[in-house]
Amino acid sequence: MSLYFDAVAILTAPSTGGSFKSRIYSARNLRASPAQIYALITEASKWDIVLADVIEKADILSLERKLSPALALLLVYDHLLSKKGIAAPAAHPLRQAVERHKVRLKAEFTKARVRRGCASVEQLKAAVLREKREADGTNQFVYPRWVRVNNIRSTLEDQLRTTFAQYERVDTLAGLAPEVDDRTKQKLLYMDPNIPDLVAVPFGADFTSSPAYKNGEIILQDKASCFPAYLLLGDRGPKDPWEGDLVDGCAAPGNKTTHMASLLAKQQKQKKPRKQIISMDASRVRSKTLQKMVSLAGADPTVTVLQGQDFLALDPMDSQFENVTGLLLDPSCSGSGIVGRDDVPQLTLPQPKVPKSSKPQGKKRKRGTDDRDHPEEPQSKVTVGETSAAPSDENDIPSGTVDHDRLTKLSNLQARIVEHALKFPSATHVTYSTCSIHLIENEAVVARLLASDVAKERGWRLLRRDEQPEGLRRWKHRGVRRDRDIETGVESDESEAVAALSEDDLEACLRCWSGDSEGLGGFFVVGFVRDSQEDRVLVKEDSDAGEGGDHTVEDDDDEGEEWEGFSE
Numbered sequence: 001m002s003l004y005f006d007a008v009a010i011l012t013a014p015s016t017g018g019s020f021k022s023r024i025y026s027a028r029n030l031r032a033s034p035a036q037i038y039a040l041i042t043e044a045s046k047w048d049i050v051l052a053d054v055i056e057k058a059d060i061l062s063l064e065r066k067l068s069p070a071l072a073l074l075l076v077y078d079h080l081l082s083k084k085g086i087a088a089p090a091a092h093p094l095r096q097a098v099e100r101h102k103v104r105l106k107a108e109f110t111k112a113r114v115r116r117g118c119a120s121v122e123q124l125k126a127a128v129l130r131e132k133r134e135a136d137g138t139n140q141f142v143y144p145r146w147v148r149v150n151n152i153r154s155t156l157e158d159q160l161r162t163t164f165a166q167y168e169r170v171d172t173l174a175g176l177a178p179e180v181d182d183r184t185k186q187k188l189l190y191m192d193p194n195i196p197d198l199v200a201v202p203f204g205a206d207f208t209s210s211p212a213y214k215n216g217e218i219i220l221q222d223k224a225s226c227f228p229a230y231l232l233l234g235d236r237g238p239k240d241p242w243e244g245d246l247v248d249g250c251a252a253p254g255n256k257t258t259h260m261a262s263l264l265a266k267q268q269k270q271k272k273p274r275k276q277i278i279s280m281d282a283s284r285v286r287s288k289t290l291q292k293m294v295s296l297a298g299a300d301p302t303v304t305v306l307q308g309q310d311f312l313a314l315d316p317m318d319s320q321f322e323n324v325t326g327l328l329l330d331p332s333c334s335g336s337g338i339v340g341r342d343d344v345p346q347l348t349l350p351q352p353k354v355p356k357s358s359k360p361q362g363k364k365r366k367r368g369t370d371d372r373d374h375p376e377e378p379q380s381k382v383t384v385g386e387t388s389a390a391p392s393d394e395n396d397i398p399s400g401t402v403d404h405d406r407l408t409k410l411s412n413l414q415a416r417i418v419e420h421a422l423k424f425p426s427a428t429h430v431t432y433s434t435c436s437i438h439l440i441e442n443e444a445v446v447a448r449l450l451a452s453d454v455a456k457e458r459g460w461r462l463l464r465r466d467e468q469p470e471g472l473r474r475w476k477h478r479g480v481r482r483d484r485d486i487e488t489g490v491e492s493d494e495s496e497a498v499a500a501l502s503e504d505d506l507e508a509c510l511r512c513w514s515g516d517s518e519g520l521g522g523f524f525v526v527g528f529v530r531d532s533q534e535d536r537v538l539v540k541e542d543s544d545a546g547e548g549g550d551h552t553v554e555d556d557d558d559e560g561e562e563w564e565g566f567s568e
């Protein structure tokens, strides 16, 4: 019986972040096995709307005072749908509290099936899944698991022949969420049309024990996170490979550095790799992860890691940077584009019959508390098998609140970092990206940078849409002039910040938003270019080389990207 109490405890515990599975496996004081608890909650949640209805119609909550709504739902699930029935001795009072009503429960369950026009329990399961997706809005979009093939160790063709050999191709992202249940277990594959060597599979696909993952042949990297390196290095091939060195100024844990190395490997197939990327992070702790990721991706011959190096403290005029032609800057940001990781199933719970006057109005109450006096909670879009965080498993969880002072400080630092990059004497290409949705960290930073002395003196402009790599040229979500409302996605008239950018410059900015059919979190990226390395006007002596030290690097735990590692 501890199984059911433990499952209720998990469902009603306050969110502490982390995945649903990890929360169960790391929970203390559980007596039942984590695997059993996980299976019970996951399976029961697929039936919650039917079970809640059956329990209410059978009125067992009024008749059996020992049963809370969540407990009743889990017990009735096992009673009606699991092969072995309720996992408790026949004489156990809670088992009896359910089994006393078995005729009524069975009859209501059959009615629920017939009402939906289903001939079998299997058909009912699919119908319920459809209903749930429609109610949650999750039938319109799906968060997949994004997998990037690492060209240093493999090729897309090799991976399609090996790791994904059993996978069936689907033509749309939505195709990863077929009508039948258990899409997480299905081997479906979608070839991404925007980023080369990137595929999507159902989110539940687990590669952690696959050789390709352990050997660094494939890297689990969100699609949006692949935009910057591709925007910088483009569709070049062996005939016109990238010339010069590259710098990744804010690199840990290393997704974009290793992506750059992968693109270089593809462009320079025949050539022996040389140390072409200088990659750094101001955080020593995160630099260790960066170094590890670089090594496991096989990128050591290409990448020099400067551990604990503040990018702002580099002197652009130092001879070691004289051949740096491209820089990628993905500095600390608010992380407001990251979708939370709380994938704990939101169960629709039955409600006991209460006198009409005190019955709450509206939709059924969702999981979150077992306290019957609590007010109704808002419906959530999160369902089992989805994850609200899928696009950004590499990322940490944002705080969820908008702190304007913090955003201003972050945007000042972001602007300084990119401005510093624009000073490298041979640089012709710079990308700037954030996983923030706020205008102040994105288009507003771009506007400030374009207006800066260094941009004007050195002739920096934005990489126009028609100059962008083919896959990104096709990307339709572009820069915005005003902030969007986080909930509705509509551009707000009340937006405090308004980006002073031309239409062409807004077209040059690329945006990703959560909650649409693209399966991503919020992200922003833009490319700066200049047509010649000659300065238009002689630039004043740089006074900020070595200026690091008067700013703070964000805490390790508050950074936008996390590395999933190659073996867990």
Ligand SMILES: C[S@@+](CC[C@H](N)C(=O)[O-])C[C@H]1O[C@@H](n2cnc3c(N)ncnc32)[C@H](O)[C@@H]1O
Residues within 6 Å of the ligand: 225, 249, 250, 251, 252, 253, 254, 255, 256, 257, 280, 281, 282, 283, 286, 309, 310, 311, 312, 330, 331, 332, 333, 417, 553, 554, 559, 560, 561, 562
């Ligand atoms: C969003 S994360 C970078 C993620 C990384 N680009 C990736 O794709 O894996 C931002 C990183 O910038 C680093 N950082 C912030 N300010 C920095 C600075 N001035 N110099 C170097 N690194 C900095 C932080 O320590 C953090 O690791």
